[in-house]
Amino acid sequence: MLDPNQQFRGGVFHSSIPDGRIGADIRITPSEIIAEPSAEALTVMDPSQVARMPRWVIPLSECQVDLGGASGRMVFCRNKERDLTIFCEERGFAAMLGDRSGGMLSEQLHVVKKRQAGENHRFRFWLTVGVVATLLFGVIGYYSVLAAARLAIAAVPISMDEKIGSMAMQTIEKEQKLAADHPATKFVTEIVDRLKPHAAIPEMNFKVIVIESSEVNAFALPGGQMVVYTGLLKKAESGEQVAGVLAHEMSHATLRHGLQRVSQSLGIVAAIQFLIGDAGGLLALGSQAAQTSILTSYSRQSETEADLEGARMLHEAGLDPESISAFFDKLKKEDGDIPGVLVWVSSHPLHEQRIESIAKFKSTLAKKEYTPLDLDLATVKESLK
Amino acid sequence: MEVEIRNRPAFANLLVNLQPGDRIIAEADAMASMSSTVDMTTRMNGGLFRALARRFLGSESMFVNQFTTNSSGHIVLTQPFPGDIVCVELRGNTLFLQPGAFLACEPGISLGLGFAGLRSWLSGEGLFRLKMSGTGRIWFGAYGAIFTREITDEYIVDTGHLVAYEPTVSIRVGLAGGIFSSFFSGEGLITRVRGPGKIYMQSRSFDGLAAWTNSHLW
Numbered sequence A: 001m002l003d004p005n006q007q008f009r010g011g012v013f014h015s016s017i018p019d020g021r022i023g024a025d026i027r028i029t030p031s032e033i034i035a036e037p038s039a040e041a042l043t044v045m046d047p048s049q050v051a052r053m054p055r056w057v058i059p060l061s062e063c064q065v066d067l068g069g070a071s072g073r074m075v076f077c078r079n080k081e082r083d084l085t086i087f088c089e090e091r092g093f094a095a096m097l098g099d100r101s102g103g104m105l106s107e108q109l110h111v112v113k114k115r116q117a118g119e120n121h122r123f124r125f126w127l128t129v130g131v132v133a134t135l136l137f138g139v140i141g142y143y144s145v146l147a148a149a150r151l152a153i154a155a156v157p158i159s160m161d162e163k164i165g166s167m168a169m170q171t172i173e174k175e176q177k178l179a180a181d182h183p184a185t186k187f188v189t190e191i192v193d194r195l196k197p198h199a200a201i202p203e204m205n206f207k208v209i210v211i212e213s214s215e216v217n218a219f220a221l222p223g224g225q226m227v228v229y230t231g232l233l234k235k236a237e238s239g240e241q242v243a244g245v246l247a248h249e250m251s252h253a254t255l256r257h258g259l260q261r262v263s264q265s266l267g268i269v270a271a272i273q274f275l276i277g278d279a280g281g282l283l284a285l286g287s288q289a290a291q292t293s294i295l296t297s298y299s300r301q302s303e304t305e306a307d308l309e310g311a312r313m314l315h316e317a318g319l320d321p322e323s324i325s326a327f328f329d330k331l332k333k334e335d336g337d338i339p340g341v342l343v344w345v346s347s348h349p350l351h352e353q354r355i356e357s358i359a360k361f362k363s364t365l366a367k368k369e370y371t372p373l374d375l376d377l378a379t380v381k382e383s384l385k
Numbered sequence B: 001m002e003v004e005i006r007n008r009p010a011f012a013n014l015l016v017n018l019q020p021g022d023r024i025i026a027e028a029d030a031m032a033s034m035s036s037t038v039d040m041t042t043r044m045n046g047g048l049f050r051a052l053a054r055r056f057l058g059s060e061s062m063f064v065n066q067f068t069t070n071s072s073g074h075i076v077l078t079q080p081f082p083g084d085i086v087c088v089e090l091r092g093n094t095l096f097l098q099p100g101a102f103l104a105c106e107p108g109i110s111l112g113l114g115f116a117g118l119r120s121w122l123s124g125e126g127l128f129r130l131k132m133s134g135t136g137r138i139w140f141g142a143y144g145a146i147f148t149r150e151i152t153d154e155y156i157v158d159t160g161h162l163v164a165y166e167p168t169v170s171i172r173v174g175l176a177g178g179i180f181s182s183f184f185s186g187e188g189l190i191t192r193v194r195g196p197g198k199i200y201m202q203s204r205s206f207d208g209l210a211a212w213t214n215s216h217l218w
């Protein structure tokens, strides 16, 4: 199976060679390992050097083998004095060594291989430990940053929310805005006024405008400015359903979810700037982020928080907390498969879970007679035709 | 072909004097100036696949330039970062280079890209390495000064400082000290190299530069 005349490509380390090393062709005879400078190597050598190039010989009987090198598969053969090293990485070299030495060198190699396997094992163990530790650090770090951002936001005055909110408000198309004395505007303003005293931050400067649009949408900006589209009012079945949406949106403002979004999207730098109060820098950064799409698309956690806070507000105001679920449950059932129109629903996914968690929350509240809103939604709808 | 390494060690560059019949192959961006009598041809570095691999895995260029002349002329080759350049002559042996270190070589050298393994990656030397083999001279550069060491046994190098090594050298990663001193001494991981063979190290590391720059950004 083994070709006894096989030549292997490898190299030699010896002090007789200029620069100490050279590429070599290696043969293994029944008694010796013989290395000669490869033809390729000789082409770049001085003729005088070539003449002096010896062949290097290690008797198999005194050969000491080792494994190593960058690949871990390099076979090193050393003489007794250990001043000559012949090395080769080619496939079959180790087998040939073992064969020619009558198994003696295979045993030596086997011992080295066992040592290598142990090292590899330890490496893999520590690699696993390292990867797990890094992941753990990453997760802890991520949540610490989120927690730090929340703390930082608590230290920022509400006036900051208002500034960011106003900035975002400027970017909204207001050509289709309805007048302040329009029945629809009066309708939503009355609902907000009724909810306002029960907000987590009652002194927040809540304002609401109505914009003529077929979009079924409503949102609150940081600082308490809100926009309701007429499409939403047309879809609503009762004043309570509109109140449910508004309570949810007001909660986003009082829970300062917009600022959380900004601080998360701007990263830790902004969070630190919040802390040290460098408002100028933040506003500059904020102006890029002050687009409603960024300020009003919240995390799942924020949505749940707004649902529960909105439900609490409705309850305190004497309205049924399940008004929040009622509205989007209706939308979902009626027009769930019409894309694009139901913006508010599509920006608030996971209906079933939300409906469930609101119902659960309601069951923890003290029993109370809810009084329906004394508002005329029908007239409002009439005025929008 | 006469090649002089000038302005060592900080801003080393190569002055190559070409005679008819001479040929030098250089990294795509390396040419800083040349005589009008020198012809430059661009070729893909070892076929499309190998060229792509070299570009995306080894952070070297997809193309290399080949310089020749019919009369005589010179070229100046530089590397993109400040530091020394060394010349190594291969005589049928092989040398592994850290990605990005390659500058130029004679036509007898073949360039290949090989997987260097997780250990290499962890020690900041990259997941891939450039394999130079054949006969002829190669020139490669480093960030900072280059020092070489002939190692017979084990030697320790900080991560990111190893530029080139022979295939007879093995690389392992380790902690600089115990777990705690390693993290708090700022040394962290180190590279344990084991001979026999020669290693080339750079006196500065790119990670060090990045850390220093970051600390001055804010």
Ligand SMILES: [Zn+2]
Pocket (backbone or CB within 6 Å): A248, A249, A252, A298, A303, A306, A348
């Ligand atoms: Zn919401």
